[in-house]
Amino acid sequence: MFKIFRPPKLSRSLGLGLGFAASAMMTTSILCDSIPITRKITVDELQKHKSTDSTWVAINRKVYDLTDFLQKHPGGSAIIMKFAGKDASKLFNHLHPIYVLDQYLEPENYLGELEGEFATEPKAKSEGGVPPLSRVFNLHDFEFISKKVLTPETWAYYSGGSDDEITMRDNHSAFARIFFNPKVLVDVRNVDISTEMMGIETDAPFYLTAVAMAQMGHPDGELSVARACKEENVIQMISSTSSYHFDDITKETTMSKWFQLYVQPDRSHSHQMLKKCENQNVKAVFVTVDTPVLGFREKDFRLRYADVEDDDTTEQFDPIKDYQDPGITWADIDDFKSRTNLPVAIKGVQRVEDVLLAIDHKVDAVVLSNHGGRQLEYSKPPIEVLADVMPILKERKLDDKIDIFIDGGVKRGTDVVKALCLGAKGVGIGRPYIYANSAYGERGVRKAIQLLKNEVILTMKLLGVTKLEDLNEDLIDTRNLKNRRFHNDVHNDIYEPLTFPK
Template sequence: MKILSLEEVAKHNTKDDIWIIIHGKVYDLTQFLPEHPGGQKIILRYAGQDATAAFDPIHPIDIIAKYLPPEVCMGAVDEAALANVEKVETEEDKRIRLARENMPRLEEMYNTYDFETVAKQVLRGDAWAYYSSGADDEISVRENHNAFHRIWLRPRVMVDVAKVDMSTTMLGTRVSMPLYITATALGKLGHPDGEKVLTRAAGKKNIIQMIPTLASCSFDEIVDAKLPDQTQWLQLYVNSDRNVTKKIVTYAESRGVKGLFITADAPQLGRREKDMRQKYSQEAPDELSDSDIPRNEGAARAISTFIDPSLSWADIPWFRSITKMPIIIKGIQTAEDAVIAAKCGCQGVVLSNHGGRQLDFAPSSIEILAEVMEALKKEGLDQGFEVYIDGGIKRGSDIFKALALGAKGVGIGRPALVSHF
């Protein structure tokens, strides 16, 4: 491979002639620039420079080989020269460094609220905006947890609790507790190892990790990081190209994934205004006019343009024809749809409003759980059909409430993300 100097790369720094460096290789992105789903601005910001630090939190390492032709790779740069480039500490870098230096010890953080407080201080602004944002006025985000506050316990006493076994089975897998790590995108915004951190944690504690479609790490990186007997599920955003979808599903099954969770509540990702403001908070480069910047999208929408808005119940037989994995519909928000899923031959549902990130004023999962279980029982569909919930789970008592109302288990997303920084 041709070795290029940093000086040569730096010459290609305009909209009509743009090279960038990613992991030591130089790419000519001139033709790709207008097609970049994340917009032109971020590429232009790193014109003629090393863009690895901006690339890694958003993209899995194998995405370049998948979507860019080999001829756009112009060569490589001298790694020693690249390492000697002086790193300038920005104001945000300084803020984060000081926050990390004063971060409390792990044993001093007792609950998810503590982790959220620290995460807000030590994560970059764009990372916190993406992780914490919800749709529109974020009513559903707040109500997801507030709804648990309206459910009271009826403690029974004089019961032998000297030995408590929290283990259970979920889709046939024996796990240590009725809890799984649900799919969340862009794990590297919080940690350089991204979703692999959660893989290792799940394996260590014998709980299940759901692999996200929009992970920062590649699918293979996440699967390769698991223990030999560790179970993983796949969360699927259905691609408009069904051949792509089939390839993803069959490959996941070949790698040992034990459950297919089809996300049904996101024909287009929601308006997450906190995320949108963060993405376009800075001025555009001089050569990119302000009118060229789409201001109605954030990082979430930028990385999700492939999602098929035509997905419907009529597609379930096709999914059943391409896989033997249990099929679970993720994003159910009414009892009626839970019944339809069971009648379509699915093995379960996840009651979820996408963490309040899709449709604001969608009901919290815990609020509809009882009526879903009642509707399934009334139709004779409750046996062998597993109901999970996610959204708003902050404490063990929240998990207990979900189980008491009929859930098989619960998924946590944000709490896992904000605890792996």
């Protein structure tokens, strides 16, 4: 039986293009009558419906009529027409949660079951396997390996930044502008890096931050990430735009988690998610505040529209336009805090003044972040913002009023330690773990966490420090931090420069 779910009348944002699965995570589904599969549609019949007057697409052996959906698609009609009369399963499954079709198409859009096979199937991955995990020595290795095995579209989505990618690259380079002042003749035989963050005891001062659509890189997506986090006792932040449903991820393990919230125009969805989080072992909610619109991610867009032949197309794919409300204000944060007993943090803060406002609004924590360099180009590296924020908080005796987290550009244990020395409560890791998951699944994520733990411990031993509370600004030299020069390291060899039209 093929079950159709009809949501409340919302914007039906079902993207076949690369990006987010609009508002699936936040929507409450209403179960309708089951519809039996009675019709068989041959490949030949499917291939006849490839015009704007009749647009059929096959996804996971089921055929859908998307003719009326063409003009509703937030990515424009061109990407759907590219798959008209064809099988879009591989691309769709890489880019979207498995439940999106059931939630965002009407029953009449479903036509029947596909019968027969297409003559050829494009290969999703490159030839060859991955090296044994024993050959992986750092997080850069995972990035290099995943670049070889991911599809070009998925690699562009995960690795790309906005505009000229200056911000994305400088997020990492900024850490190289900070040096250490190590102590000697300290007994460092026993180093403890365990801590507590937002109500969760954890074995490391870093967490795996929210990254959209993990299933694009690995079939288990966020589920393998959840398992790895449980085994290594580190915190997973669930993305609003996860490939798997919120319920599936929270039920995968018993370990407490955090949730990252995009705020929709209809606030009732956010209110529902706050209640869900309270009931499913989520210990804190992080509201993303740096995405009123989507940054222009050129690598992603260039690949998405590579095969579009319409020279006059002006359609711009913006998956957040129906998902993140550009009208969100501090009043919304106050409202969320009044509706839940969970700690509420805001993610995407990029200036001292907004940290001070967060304290005024009784926000529990902020994440200094520029969205991994995917939003506003030329926004400052978060580590530099951290260096600006903490002295002012300490001067005003406000440093105990709010927890400060940071993400963006973190690739080494030394990066984590530098942020902690500057006063961060914890550090978010994004791309590195998604690369590890893409190449190796759960084993890769566990290895990435272990490598980072070991690097943090090694750095602390060489610094002459045995516990996290002893990390402070006396152990680092930040005089060169605002020089803003690009440091030439191994990351530059992996980085793929922007290209021009072919």
